[in-house]
Amino acid sequence: MTGDSDQRPPLDAAVLQQELALTPDLSLELLAESPSTNQVAADRARDGAPDGLLVVADHQTAGRGRLDRTWETPAGAAITFSLVLRPTVPAAQWPWLPLLTGHTVSKALAAFGYNTRVKWPNDVLIDGLKVAGILVERIETSDGPAAVVGVGINVSTRAEELPVPTATSLQVAHADLTPTREGVLLGVVAGLREGFDAWQAGGADAAQRLASSYVAHCATVGQDVRVDLPGGTAISGRAVDVDLDGRLVVETAEGRQLVGAGDVVHVVPE
Known part of the structure; x- marks a missing residue:
């Protein structure tokens, strides 16, 4: 890890405030x-924070990912934020929120020119390598349940700073395209807000459109996979679809199985 402060300045608060002021629901x-x-945003939600509170850390030191994994990045190299949302959709639709988040983050990065896909449920990939992690948590508050949507994106992380060989950053993926951290943050948050609002307002039709769009951009569908399930078991087969409840449909030797939670590994033929 290096600390080139001249190359990795802090986020420009004035730029962020000026741009976000144009969006009254943030x-x-x-x-x-x-x-x-996510912890800060959850505390704010319990204290009554409204829908649209955006908590951004210039440097996150102990971030959490899915399955209790850590998300660590060098100072000034990533964007990390959590957005408080208060969904009004039926509880049965809440499982789609993590998938919606991954899908909208992927689309926002694609708008910058990156070749992005989503690995079920919400890891954002560039050319098969993970560039963004997402953790969505349901928080019970006195004003009703809230969702805390946490997103971390590697922006200028160098190859030698990446934690695992399966990770990447915007700079590593395409150095000529690397936008500013402010630009990435604003573009992703705008896309997430727009996607969430459309999903909330559109009813069953919006849910169907989301499902179709998600499947079309999901790198997992059509792949041979191993899914490590909660409890220590695993299944193997071909991922063939994502159903209307957001579950991964896996064709196994024992028949089709629906996966609502698990860690997916794309199996590369030897």
Whole structure:
């Protein structure tokens, strides 16, 4: 890890405030450093924070991902944020929120020129390597349940700083395209807000459109996979679809199985 402060300046608070002021349903809390933006956002939600509170950490020191994994990045190299949302859709539709988040983050990065896909449920990939992680948590509050949508994206992380061989960053993937951290943050948050609002307002038709669009852009569908399930078991087969409840449909030797939670590994033929 290096600390080139001249190459990795802090986020420009004035730019973020100016741009976000144009979106009245978003409000910004910018932290110089935080162990976890999801924890801060969850605390704010319990204290009554409204839909649209955006908690951004210039440097997140102990971020959490799915399945209790950590998300660590060098200072100034990533964007990490958590958005408080208060969905009004029926509870049965909540499982789609993590998939919606991955899909909208992927589309927002694609708009910058990157070749993005989503690995079920919501890992964002560029050319098969993970560039963004997402953790969506349901929080019970006195004003009803809230969702805390946490997103971390590697922006200028160098190849030698990546934690695992299956990770990448915007800079590593395509150095000529690397936008500013402010630009990435604003573009992704705008896409997420727009996608969430459309999903909420559109009813059954919007849910169907989301499902169709998600499947079309999901790197997992059509792949041979191993799915490590909660409890230590696993299944193997071909991922053939994502159903209307957001579950991965896997064709196994024992027949089709529906997966609502699990860790997917894309199996590469030897």
